[in-house]
Amino acid sequence: MHRGELLLVFFVLTVTSASKDCISRPQVHAMEGEPFYLKFCETSSPVYKNETATIRWFKHDAFHQRVELNTESSSRITFNGYDLEFWPVELEDKGTYSSQVRNDNQSWTLTVIQRKEHSCFSEKLVTNKKVEVKKALKVTCENPNYSELINHTSLYKNCKEVINPPMIQKDAEFGDAGYYSCVFSVLHNGKQYNITKTTNITVIQGNSKITPAILGRKFETVEVELGKDVALNCTALLNENDMFYWNFLSNNSDPNVHEDVNKTAWTFEGKLHAYKILRIGNITEKYLSVLYNCTVANEEATDTKSFRLVRKEMVDIPGHVFRRGIFVAVFISVAVVCGVILCVIYKVDLVLFYRRLVERDETLTDGKTYDAFVSYLKECHPKNGEEYTFAVETLPRVLEKQFGYKLCIFERDVVPGGAVVDEIHSLIEKSRRLIIILSQSYLTNQTRLELESGLHEALVERKIKIILIEFTPTNSCTFLPPSLKLLKPYRVLKWKADSPSYNSRFWKNLLYLMPAKAIKPWREESEALPVLSEP
Numbered sequence: 001m002h003r004g005e006l007l008l009v010f011f012v013l014t015v016t017s018a019s020k021d022c023i024s025r026p027q028v029h030a031m032e033g034e035p036f037y038l039k040f041c042e043t044s045s046p047v048y049k050n051e052t053a054t055i056r057w058f059k060h061d062a063f064h065q066r067v068e069l070n071t072e073s074s075s076r077i078t079f080n081g082y083d084l085e086f087w088p089v090e091l092e093d094k095g096t097y098s099s100q101v102r103n104d105n106q107s108w109t110l111t112v113i114q115r116k117e118h119s120c121f122s123e124k125l126v127t128n129k130k131v132e133v134k135k136a137l138k139v140t141c142e143n144p145n146y147s148e149l150i151n152h153t154s155l156y157k158n159c160k161e162v163i164n165p166p167m168i169q170k171d172a173e174f175g176d177a178g179y180y181s182c183v184f185s186v187l188h189n190g191k192q193y194n195i196t197k198t199t200n201i202t203v204i205q206g207n208s209k210i211t212p213a214i215l216g217r218k219f220e221t222v223e224v225e226l227g228k229d230v231a232l233n234c235t236a237l238l239n240e241n242d243m244f245y246w247n248f249l250s251n252n253s254d255p256n257v258h259e260d261v262n263k264t265a266w267t268f269e270g271k272l273h274a275y276k277i278l279r280i281g282n283i284t285e286k287y288l289s290v291l292y293n294c295t296v297a298n299e300e301a302t303d304t305k306s307f308r309l310v311r312k313e314m315v316d317i318p319g320h321v322f323r324r325g326i327f328v329a330v331f332i333s334v335a336v337v338c339g340v341i342l343c344v345i346y347k348v349d350l351v352l353f354y355r356r357l358v359e360r361d362e363t364l365t366d367g368k369t370y371d372a373f374v375s376y377l378k379e380c381h382p383k384n385g386e387e388y389t390f391a392v393e394t395l396p397r398v399l400e401k402q403f404g405y406k407l408c409i410f411e412r413d414v415v416p417g418g419a420v421v422d423e424i425h426s427l428i429e430k431s432r433r434l435i436i437i438l439s440q441s442y443l444t445n446q447t448r449l450e451l452e453s454g455l456h457e458a459l460v461e462r463k464i465k466i467i468l469i470e471f472t473p474t475n476s477c478t479f480l481p482p483s484l485k486l487l488k489p490y491r492v493l494k495w496k497a498d499s500p501s502y503n504s505r506f507w508k509n510l511l512y513l514m515p516a517k518a519i520k521p522w523r524e525e526s527e528a529l530p531v532l533s534e535p
């Protein structure tokens with residue numbers, strides 16, 4: 001123990017200095033800011049029991065001159081019998097002290113250790129203590145030197161407080177190692193001082209020996225690939241001085257076989273847990289089917305584990321190839337889904353492109369004359385002028401001139417006279433599509449005749465397909481005859497005056513609904529031309 005501490009205070013008269021041990025060692029250490037004492041050790045007993053000897057204290061100055069200490073020397077220093085007490089000791093108190101009683105004198109060299117801000121103890125003032133694992137570990141905080149003055153005691157392990165009580169009593173485990181600090185709070189003249197005593201506890205392996213053993217199976221085959229390396233890992237539980245080695249029928253000089261540096265670790269049970277790695281590089285046939293033995297042994301017991309290298313069966317799909325395959329498959333699936341979505345969105349364009357590409361023509365063999373019969377409101381009231389222009393000029397200009405379709409427009413193509421109903425019926429029969437240009441007035445008009453006839457063909461006899469062009473927006477459903485409501489929505493096109501280009505969606509959709517027909521080569525220059533008729 002480097003430090004002594006003084007208990008005696010003036011107002012505790014019943015406590016005699018005898019309760020403190022005298023300090024005989026010449027080198028003493030104290031912690032800055034803590035209470036501390038020096039106490040003279042009597043070597044010669046007084047001649048008479050009633051004799052009261054006087055003691056004198058000196059501090060040696062820089063020139064090794066003794067300077068007698070008295071109560072005026074420092075307010076922190078007090079004298080009590082054979083004690084010299086510091087309340088508390090400070091850095092400036094370091095130096096050599098001596099005391100003289102009768103003809104005896106004694107001297108000490110005091111070192112004061114500077115307090116560190118962030119640690120609860122100083123490593124220079126620890127007591128080292130070793131405890132065997134599984135043996136009793138007892139940490140208690142007692143300080144007989146100051147016992148009467150201690151107000152409060154607390155215990156810290158590695159500077160973390162151990163919750164009450166401030167003591168530990170258990171069987172030692174390796175995890176118990178650490179710095180245990182007892183902090184005694186001492187009251188002196190109404191002021192509180194702390195005294196810290198720290199013990200460095202190390203848990204060591206007990207003397208009881210275990211039977212060394214190799215962990216795991218006693219025989220192991222390891223699959224290897226020729227030309228590759230392998231590491232054989234042998235793990236054992238053993239005592240500190242047991243033998244642990246690899247042996248195999250191969251010379252030490254073989255550069256492809258070597259042992260790794262030893263690795264060991266203590267387990268919590270106090271056994272040595274060690275493993276040794278044998279590395280075999282550049283594996284060739286001669287390393288296969290040989291036993292590589294790993295042995296742990298002491299005077300009483302031996303344990304061996306054998307490894308054998310065998311050639312690895314080639315795996316069908318190596319892991320990385322498999323992962324790459326999965327990735328590719330996922331990628332392709334996503335691509336396919338995207339493709340399908342794009343096809344659905346651009347169906348019309350694709351179909352038109354395909355028709356052009358293969359020059360498909362479905363009009364050659366069905367014996368019909370017209371590609372489409374155009375039905376619209378024939379009476380040319382001024383308010384229907386646009387509709388008329390669309391049916392008789394715009395539509396034929398695009399479908400006939402541009403794309404080579406043949407339309408049947410009753411007004412234009414039928415010689416006046418004859419039975420209108422029969423005529424219409426036979427013309428519709430000769431047509432592949434029935435284009436109905438739908439407007440509010442259409443349905444209230446006589447053109448219904450065509451409509452009825454065409455609808456009959458389409459819906460009952462399924463001979464003709466209807467294309468509905470909504471010329472003016474018709475929002476009310478009641479406006480449509482019930483039979484038209486059966487039409488599939490995609491067969492209804494909406495004409496917008498801003499669909500003039502041949503490339504606009506309206507014309508593409510219309511071409512898509514028209515029968516496929518081989519046409520004269522697409523005339524590029526006309527593409528951008530407006531189609532809308534002059535007024």
Ligand SMILES: *[C@@H]1O[C@H](CO)[C@@H](O)[C@H](O)[C@H]1NC(C)=O
Nearest residue numbers: 001003004021142143144145
């Ligand atoms: C009491 O003082 C003596 C003498 O300095 C010392 O050896 C001992 O360790 C001290 N006890 C405590 C608990 O500090």
Ligand SMILES: *[C@@H]1O[C@H](CO)[C@@H](O)[C@H](O)[C@H]1NC(C)=O
Nearest residue numbers: 046047048049050051052053
């Ligand atoms: C101490 O006791 C002795 C005899 O036992 C006596 O001679 C001496 O005078 C006493 N000293 C004092 C200081 O009383």
Ligand SMILES: *[C@@H]1O[C@H](CO)[C@@H](O)[C@H](O)[C@H]1NC(C)=O
Nearest residue numbers: 098100102103104105106107
């Ligand atoms: C101890 O005391 C003797 C005489 O009493 C003196 O000669 C000697 O120098 C002293 N030693 C120290 C270390 O003070």
Ligand SMILES: *[C@@H]1O[C@H](CO)[C@@H](O)[C@H](O)[C@H]1NC(C)=O
Nearest residue numbers: 123124126128129200201202
């Ligand atoms: C505490 O004990 C351990 C183990 O004996 C030792 O390595 C370490 O240096 C000691 N710490 C101090 C501050 O003495």
Ligand SMILES: *[C@@H]1O[C@H](CO)[C@@H](O)[C@H](O)[C@H]1NC(C)=O
Nearest residue numbers: 150151152185186187191192
């Ligand atoms: C010291 O202990 C007394 C009673 O034991 C208590 O009243 C007092 O508050 C304590 N002082 C300190 C500073 O802990």
Ligand SMILES: *[C@@H]1O[C@H](CO)[C@@H](O)[C@H](O)[C@H]1NC(C)=O
Nearest residue numbers: 153154183184185192193194
């Ligand atoms: C003494 O230690 C206690 C904790 O045990 C702490 O609360 C107190 O501030 C310390 N006092 C001094 C003067 O260091």
Ligand SMILES: *[C@@H]1O[C@H](CO)[C@@H](O)[C@H](O)[C@H]1NC(C)=O
Nearest residue numbers: 215231233234235275276277
């Ligand atoms: C060897 O095996 C032990 C226990 O199975 C393991 O702790 C250790 O990390 C292994 N060493 C290597 C290099 O794989």
Ligand SMILES: *[C@@H]1O[C@H](CO)[C@@H](O)[C@H](O)[C@H]1NC(C)=O
Nearest residue numbers: 247248249291292293304306
């Ligand atoms: C390895 O151990 C097996 C049985 O455990 C033994 O038959 C063989 O001779 C040993 N080989 C070497 C090289 O020690």
Ligand SMILES: *[C@@H]1O[C@H](CO)[C@@H](O)[C@H](O)[C@H]1NC(C)=O
Nearest residue numbers: 248249250251252253254286
């Ligand atoms: C070891 O090498 C020496 C010569 O280098 C050879 O005579 C001996 O047979 C070798 N032993 C084995 C086990 O390979």
Ligand SMILES: *[C@@H]1O[C@H](CO)[C@@H](O)[C@H](O)[C@H]1NC(C)=O
Nearest residue numbers: 241242243244245260261262
């Ligand atoms: C490994 O440990 C064994 C004893 O267990 C010792 O003889 C050998 O020298 C050690 N090897 C190395 C590389 O530390």
Ligand SMILES: *[C@@H]1O[C@H](CO)[C@@H](O)[C@H](O)[C@H]1NC(C)=O
Nearest residue numbers: 227255256281282283284285
């Ligand atoms: C591996 O072994 C073969 C045959 O023994 C030898 O030709 C080759 O150089 C070796 N490779 C390495 C990297 O040691």
